[in-house]
Amino acid sequence: MDVAIIGIGIHPFGRTEGVSGKDQGVYAARKALEDAGLEWKDIQFAYGGSYHAGEADAMVSNLGLTGIQFINVRNGCATGGSALFSAYTSILSGAWDIGLAVGFDKSPRGAFAIDPTTLGLGEWYGEAGFMLGPQYFAMKIQRYMNDWGISENTLVKVAVKAYRNGSLTEHAWRRHALSHEEIIGSPMIAHPLRQFMFCSPSEGAAAVVLCSSKFARRYTNKPIYLRAATVRTRLFGSFEIFSPSLPTKRAPAATAHASRDAYEMAGMGPEDIDIAQLQDTEVGAEIMHMAENGLCEDGEQEALIEEGATEINGRLPVNTDGGCIANGEPVGASGLRQVYEICLQLRGEAGARQVPRNIRTGYTHVYGIPGVSSVTILST
Numbered sequence: 361m362d363v364a365i366i367g368i369g370i371h372p373f374g375r376t377e378g379v380s381g382k383d384q385g386v387y388a389a390r391k392a393l394e395d396a397g398l399e400w401k402d403i404q405f406a407y408g409g410s411y412h413a414g415e416a417d418a419m420v421s422n423l424g425l426t427g428i429q430f431i432n433v434r435n436g437c438a439t440g441g442s443a444l445f446s447a448y449t450s451i452l453s454g455a456w457d458i459g460l461a462v463g464f465d466k467s468p469r470g471a472f473a474i475d476p477t478t479l480g481l482g483e484w485y486g487e488a489g490f491m492l493g494p495q496y497f498a499m500k501i502q503r504y505m506n507d508w509g510i511s512e513n514t515l516v517k518v519a520v521k522a523y524r525n526g527s528l529t530e531h532a533w534r535r536h537a538l539s540h541e542e543i544i545g546s547p548m549i550a551h552p553l554r555q556f557m558f559c560s561p562s563e564g565a566a567a568v569v570l571c572s573s574k575f576a577r578r579y580t581n582k583p584i585y586l587r588a589a590t591v592r593t594r595l596f597g598s599f600e601i602f603s604p605s606l607p608t609k610r611a612p613a614a615t616a617h618a619s620r621d622a623y624e625m626a627g628m629g630p631e632d633i634d635i636a637q638l639q640d641t642e643v644g645a646e647i648m649h650m651a652e653n654g655l656c657e658d659g660e661q662e663a664l665i666e667e668g669a670t671e672i673n674g675r676l677p678v679n680t681d682g683g684c685i686a687n688g689e690p691v692g693a694s695g696l697r698q699v700y701e702i703c704l705q706l707r708g709e710a711g712a713r714q715v716p717r718n719i720r721t722g723y724t725h726v727y728g729i730p731g732v733s734s735v736t737i738l739s740t
Contacts, residue, residue, distance in 0.1 A: 363451045364576035364583040365568050365738070367396025368703045371464070373564030373687040374533030381413025381563065381690070385464030386422045388565035388693075392460065396569040396579050400424045403569070405450060407443040408462040409433035410692035416443075416462060437639070438591060439463055440566065440695030441726045441734025445589040447570050457572050464565035465690030479602050479730050493641070494558065496601045498550035501644025505552065508659035510647060512544075512552055517665050518643040519543045519557050522679060525672065526686025528713040533562055534686040557643045562688025566696035568703070582707045587721075587737045588625035592618035594731030602730040615652040615725060615733040622735040623654065630654040633737075634719035635705055636676065637698035639727040640683040650678070653725050653735070673716055680705060680713050695734055698724040706740050 369391025371384040385408065393400060400423045408416030409432055417430040435442040440463030447461040476485040485491060504510060520540055526532040538556055546555040576583035594600045597611030623629055636655060640646035647665075651658045655676060664670060670678040681687065681701040684694060702722035704710040721739040728734070 362573035363448050363570055363586045364573045365586060365699070365703055366571055366576055366579040366583055367392040367394070367398065367569035368700045369393070369395060369567045370531050370697065370700050371565040372531040373562050373690065373693070373697070376563050381410055381464045381466035381565070382418055383422070384466070384563060384565040385410070385416060385462050385567070386419050388464065388567040389419065389423060389460060389462050392567040392569045398569060398579065401426050402458065403428060403460050404456045404458055405429040405447070406460040406462065407431050407433050407446040408460070409435070409439040409443050410463065410465045411436065411439060412468060412691065413464055413466040416464070419462070435591070435728060436732060437689070437691050437694060437728030438726050438732045438734040439692040440697070441724070441736065442591050444568065444696060444699060444736065445591050445734065448586055448589040451570060451572055457575060458570070460567060460569055461696065462565065462567035463692040463694075463696045465692040466563045467561035467690050469561065476602070481602060481604055485602070485604060491602070493601065494550040494553065497642045497644060498553050500599065501648065502552065504644065504648055510659070510662055514647065514662050514665050515552060515557060515643045516540055516543050518640070518646050519685060521671060522640065522643075522682045522685035525680055525713055526682025528711070529681040529686065531564070532682050532686045533688045534682065553642050553644065559641055559684035560688045562690050564687070564690040564693045564697065566693050566700045568696060568699055584703045584706050584738050584740065587628070587739055588622040589736045590618045590622045590625065591732065591734045592621065598731060600731030613652050613733070614731045615649060615727055615735075618733040618735040619653045619725070622737050626737040628721065628737060632721050633676065633723045634721050635680065635702065635715055636678050636723040636725070637683070637701055638678055638725045640679055640685055641689065641727075643685070645727065646678065646683065649725060649727065653723070672713055677715050680710065680715065695724065695726040698726065699736060699738070702738050706738065
């Protein structure tokens, strides 16, 4: 038995003054229900989460007091993907036939403020300045560039693509394309990463309605099938954000683990993927995640990006909606924003950013702290 996505909804990302994160989640949920031709009373269960904006189950006050099983999920940047994974497995188990996954957030302005003790680290870790995400991302891409010959020009090209794609995306925060010169001229934040190479904390929400595939065509003539959903944590020896030390023997990243299991679950390989949404907290992350998700070998990104392979009209479009760089990162919503975009693309409904060829299989990936990755594989 497969699981189908029959409805999708999104609240615009960015900053929405005067609207709570919960209300943004309610908006996205209602849009997903409308897309599926359903009402809230038809939904048997829900999983939802946010990182900064409160408990998702409070949404029932707005959606309706139906007595629904609604379970809160909180798993860092993988919150949305974890809500989807939970809904997916609930239907696969046979416990339910139709449900909702939703993620929303209203992230504070400025750098994410995290207490190191909540991650099992000592206070010394924060006092030394290591809790700053940009520092970790910079160190990781520095090492990768050195090991695999990735140039600064490639970093810039990823950012240019993100803002150009964002300019074509109705719900994106950053709707203005930026040139190579504007990006390379922006202030250095943490070498080699510049201001316009990072995403920003933001607000937004996304939701999907799922059901058993045997019922899917009751609701839509364009169901999208969820072939795999995985959530995996780090292995000993993998270099992850907020790692207090690094063993001499390296291990694969949590992403590589999640990706491998997703391909096996779906009975597919990287060669079957037509379009991908990859976590791009900054430009280096998109580059490294291409390899960690098996979509290329380490070091091949330089040539692939140079030839335009990851552009909307390329052979493997990546982050067609501008990714986190153009949309910002409301932590609880990012993973489901990716799924929303893949569903639109597979339906052929992505408008100006629609991939201009027949695509059948899409891939999403979110990487969260402290080393957890969520992967989905979807197809028509």
